[in-house]
Amino acid sequence: MRIIIVEDQLMFREAIRKACVRELGHQVIGEAESGTVGVALVTKYQPDVLLLDLSLPELDGFSVIERVKQSAPATKIIVISAYLDDYTVLNVDKAAIHGYIDKNTNQIQTLATALSAVEKGQRYFSPAYESLRKSLLADSSWFAKLLSRTELKVLELVGRGLDNSEIGCELGISPRTAQAHRTSILQKLKLRGTPKLMIFALERGFINRLSVRFSRKDKKTKNPS
Numbered sequence: 001m002r003i004i005i006v007e008d009q010l011m012f013r014e015a016i017r018k019a020c021v022r023e024l025g026h027q028v029i030g031e032a033e034s035g036t037v038g039v040a041l042v043t044k045y046q047p048d049v050l051l052l053d054l055s056l057p058e059l060d061g062f063s064v065i066e067r068v069k070q071s072a073p074a075t076k077i078i079v080i081s082a083y084l085d086d087y088t089v090l091n092v093d094k095a096a097i098h099g100y101i102d103k104n105t106n107q108i109q110t111l112a113t114a115l116s117a118v119e120k121g122q123r124y125f126s127p128a129y130e131s132l133r134k135s136l137l138a139d140s141s142w143f144a145k146l147l148s149r150t151e152l153k154v155l156e157l158v159g160r161g162l163d164n165s166e167i168g169c170e171l172g173i174s175p176r177t178a179q180a181h182r183t184s185i186l187q188k189l190k191l192r193g194t195p196k197l198m199i200f201a202l203e204r205g206f207i208n209r210l211s212v213r214f215s216r217k218d219k220k221t222k223n224p225s
Contacts, residue, residue, distance in 0.1 A: 004038070004047040026049075029045050035057070061081070143189060
């Protein structure tokens with residue numbers, strides 16, 4: 001199969017490429033270390049499979065998935081990530097991709113299993129992912145069951161430290177409506193105050209990838225070339 005790898009860690013990207021080519025007999029036709037470049041490569045070359053990290057500079061993995069589904073709908077997407085939390089399960093499930101590989105597993109064997117499944121028209125999700133997903137779906141108090149789509153987005157933005165005016169600008173709503181969503185989220189999650197809401201977002205994985213992305217962006221802004 002023709003594969004493109006989008007992974008910002010050079011050593012890990014090279015390990016994936018070598019495994020795909022030398023061990024598994026596939027063709028790697030492109031590599032990228034940022035989400036923006038990754039989308040451009042996939043759009044141009046239309047690979048059979050995209051192997052995608054979630055924590056990327058410029059454009060995070062879930063944003064890459066959204067764009068690739070528009071520009072290369074036939075490309076199968078397999079996420080390879082060290083992140084496995086509520087946020088990841090929620091968004092991987094919502095994205096309807098073709099696989100999830102845990103970086104903490106035996107990567108070559110797992111990669112072989114995942115690519116073989118995709119080549120046969122099947123999907124592959126790591127046992128750890130499936131176990132967490134099953135547990136969350138069985139939990140009636142899981143935040144994804146309690147909050148609306150808009151409230152989930154507001155929770156993410158609160159976790160990033162945005163105030164009501166900034167949330168309003170991001171979502172195209174008024175600051176008063178943003179505050180109403182914030183209040184509703186606090187009530188549904190039985191939390192008191194924004195600091196506890198931010199801690200909740202951190203513990204559930206809303207901030208990990210975002211903090212990496214935005215810290216890099218801030219650093220670039222402070223030190224322009």
